[in-house]
Amino acid sequence: MSIEISLQNFDGPLDLLLHLIKTNEMDIADIQMVEITEQYLSVIDQMRQLNLDVAGEFLLMAATLIHIKSRMLLPVIDEAETDEEELDPRAELVRRLLEYQRYKDAANSLNLQPCLNREVFLRQYVEPDIGNGIADGDFSTGIYQLASAFHQLLQQSKVEFVHEVVREQLSVTDFIHRILERLAGGKQLAFTDFFLNGASRQEMVVTFLAMLELVKMRMIKISQSAEFQPIWLSLAVSEDEVEQLECGEESLGYG
Amino acid sequence: MDERCRAVAALIFAADRPLSLDRLCQFFDCGRAELRPVIDQLRQHYPISQTGFYLAEVAGGYQFRTDPDLADWLNKLNRERPFRFSQAALETLAMVAYRQPVTRGEIEYLRGVDSGGVVKTLLDKGFLRILGKKDVPGRPLMYGTSKYFLEFFGLKDLNDLPTLKEFSALDPDLDPEQSSDLENESLPAVAGTEEPEIS
Amino acid sequence: MDERCRAVAALIFAADRPLSLDRLCQFFDCGRAELRPVIDQLRQHYPISQTGFYLAEVAGGYQFRTDPDLADWLNKLNRERPFRFSQAALETLAMVAYRQPVTRGEIEYLRGVDSGGVVKTLLDKGFLRILGKKDVPGRPLMYGTSKYFLEFFGLKDLNDLPTLKEFSALDPDLDPEQSSDLENESLPAVAGTEEPEIS
Numbered sequence: 017m018s019i020e021i022s023l024q025n026f027d028g029p030l031d032l033l034l035h036l037i038k039t040n041e042m043d044i045a046d047i048q049m050v051e052i053t054e055q056y057l058s059v060i061d062q063m064r065q066l067n068l069d070v071a072g073e074f075l076l077m078a079a080t081l082i083h084i085k086s087r088m089l090l091p092v093i094d095e096a097e098t099d100e101e102e103l104d105p106r107a108e109l110v111r112r113l114l115e116y117q118r119y120k121d122a123a124n125s126l127n128l129q130p131c132l133n134r135e136v137f138l139r140q141y142v143e144p145d146i147g148n149g150i151a152d153g154d155f156s157t158g159i160y161q162l163a164s165a166f167h168q169l170l171q172q173s174k175v176e177f178v179h180e181v182v183r184e185q186l187s188v189t190d191f192i193h194r195i196l197e198r199l200a201g202g203k204q205l206a207f208t209d210f211f212l213n214g215a216s217r218q219e220m221v222v223t224f225l226a227m228l229e230l231v232k233m234r235m236i237k238i239s240q241s242a243e244f245q246p247i248w249l250s251l252a253v254s255e256d257e258v259e260q261l262e263c264g265e266e267s268l269g270y271g
Numbered sequence: 272m273d274e275r276c277r278a279v280a281a282l283i284f285a286a287d288r289p290l291s292l293d294r295l296c297q298f299f300d301c302g303r304a305e306l307r308p309v310i311d312q313l314r315q316h317y318p319i320s321q322t323g324f325y326l327a328e329v330a331g332g333y334q335f336r337t338d339p340d341l342a343d344w345l346n347k348l349n350r351e352r353p354f355r356f357s358q359a360a361l362e363t364l365a366m367v368a369y370r371q372p373v374t375r376g377e378i379e380y381l382r383g384v385d386s387g388g389v390v391k392t393l394l395d396k397g398f399l400r401i402l403g404k405k406d407v408p409g410r411p412l413m414y415g416t417s418k419y420f421l422e423f424f425g426l427k428d429l430n431d432l433p434t435l436k437e438f439s440a441l442d443p444d445l446d447p448e449q450s451s452d453l454e455n456e457s458l459p460a461v462a463g464t465e466e467p468e469i470s
Numbered sequence: 471m472d473e474r475c476r477a478v479a480a481l482i483f484a485a486d487r488p489l490s491l492d493r494l495c496q497f498f499d500c501g502r503a504e505l506r507p508v509i510d511q512l513r514q515h516y517p518i519s520q521t522g523f524y525l526a527e528v529a530g531g532y533q534f535r536t537d538p539d540l541a542d543w544l545n546k547l548n549r550e551r552p553f554r555f556s557q558a559a560l561e562t563l564a565m566v567a568y569r570q571p572v573t574r575g576e577i578e579y580l581r582g583v584d585s586g587g588v589v590k591t592l593l594d595k596g597f598l599r600i601l602g603k604k605d606v607p608g609r610p611l612m613y614g615t616s617k618y619f620l621e622f623f624g625l626k627d628l629n630d631l632p633t634l635k636e637f638s639a640l641d642p643d644l645d646p647e648q649s650s651d652l653e654n655e656s657l658p659a660v661a662g663t664e665e666p667e668i669s
Binding site for chain 3: 272274276277278279280281282284285286298316320321322323324335337338341344345347348375387388390391394401402403404411412
Binding site for chain 1: 284334335336337339342345348356358359361362364365366368369380381382383384385394395399400401417422423424425426432433435
């Protein structure tokens with residue numbers, strides 16, 4: 017028998033199998049494994065010849081069918097402890113097919129129910145004084161809507177957020193101290209040394225603010241030998257004065 | 272009709288979701304026994320297929336709806352095309368409806384295909400909701416149907432779902448225990464939906 | 471009532487604005503003289519002050535409206551309308567749920583907009599609570615979700631919230647790098663991540 021079906025018409029391997037069983041008028045409880053396996057594989061083959069992607073699920077089912085077929089060729093060992101399922105290698109498959117068939121039927125009967133905005137309609141007109149400005153959803157809010165909202169938020173602000181995860185507290189005061197520490201001992205460091213790769217935008221901004229604060233407090237010197245030459249930072253005061261420095265976010269006006 | 276009866280009708284008419292008996296009782300500060308006859312009176316006054324719309328009992332409440340047999344007329348009014356379910360969506364929805372609470376793994380075992388996308392669509396459309404996490408290793412999410420699902424299909428509650436047809440070809444000798452399980456499953460199984468044997 | 475009469479009632483009921491006689495004539499492809507008696511019959515069937523709502527003639531068309539004398543009841547319905555989440559409220563609540571304890575500054579940083587009003591609404595409705603003050607300059611208030619939040623969403627505890635990994639697993643199109651980033655966000659972050667104090 018020639019089978020001209022496209023896998024796209026089937027919801028999955030179970031759907032395809034059910035179709036084959038029905039067109040062959042087989043008893044679902046007594047599937048002819050050799051025949052069904054052959055037909056199933058030929059459908060898959062056709063799809064491959066057409067260079068269509070055959071989903072993994074269809075291939076997995078092919079393997080299952082071959083496995084069952086081969087087990088049925090083995091002699092049945094009549095042992096007392098073997099239960100029914102082991103006696104018939106098809107049992108598991110049959111159960112899945114029956115179960116799947118039931119939900120397929122259920123889906124169809126559900127679809128026969130009168131549905132909103134298809135067979136049944138609700139009052140649409142909303143009196144103008146109704147509604148208090150809170151946005152209306154057409155279904156109630158649950159955990160899913162909550163998780164979904166957060167997920168969207170994260171996607172919108174992906175870049176900033178990833179940095180935020182790993183970043184500890186960023187305060188201008190901290191960065192002032194960090195800069196002073198690095199310049200301790202009369203070291204001179206290039207402006208760019210303070211903006212290393214991997215620093216987040218926030219870190220860069222705060223570092224820069226800290227520098228400006230230090231200049232304002234006359235704690236550091238910034239120099240450049242000529243235009244477009246490296247900018248150098250160095251301490252403008254003695255180490256002792258650095259020790260005495262007391263500054264909080266509030267006194268800086270960043271509180 | 273007395274004022275309370277009229278007020279009940281007006282409230283149900285004006286509400287944008289089905290109003291439950293309990294909610295109505297809160298409004299009128301009275302017991303269910305007092306309001307039930309009022310509802311009965313109204314349902315008699317607005318029966319189906321009489322005046323174009325009727326008082327329906329859906330999603331645990333009461334709501335005025337147009338008669339289903341007038342769908343063709345009303346579709347002329349409706350410029351938007353009604354939401355159409357794909358076969359995959361409908362199957363998945365049926366599985367969740369009859370087997371809730373159910374995990375994605377269970378759905379995929381039953382359908383034999385990956386179902387993440389379908390589940391997400393159904394969640395997005397508000398037909399499904401997350402019921403919590405299953406108390407098994409991995410703590411997978413459990414799904415169930417929403418109130419909107421009932422409203423959409425015009426069901427009073429989950430017991431109002433169409434009964435699952437018995438599959439005639441079912442061989443009673445094959446697995447008797449299983450087949451009796453299936454019979455009971457016309458109702459949503461709440462406990463003891465067996466774990467799929469996913470290798 | 472014949473089918474045309476029922477269809478007219480259903481159309482008027484389901485329309486989003488008053489339907490004029492001319493519009494109705496278009497639907498039924500007939501003249502005004504033919505439909506006017508139908509309207510009259512319906513107006514007799516739905517008179518004012520009889521059953522809670524009536525067929526009114528307004529703005530050059532027909533429309534079902536609640537009886538004016540029941541206004542007090544309907545205002546009560548509007549006032550007691552269950553709280554619906556706006557997108558802003560949902561975003562803010564989600565943000566607090568997953569990242570608590572969190573300050574208003576942190577919420578605003580992520581959302582990119584002023585969130586004071588939304589936070590206040592959520593506090594008023596009982597979804598959020600104040601956890602204390604953060605030990606940083608300015609001592610901003612830290613927010614977390616309330617017990618009512620758990621009740622409202624049917625959660626046993628915060629661990630019952632779906633992790634974002636589970637969430638993105640539903641959507642096969644989501645880029646994998648993104649979802650692995652999100653993995654770390656699966657549980658509500660307990661340690662404070664402080665925003666830079668940039669004014």
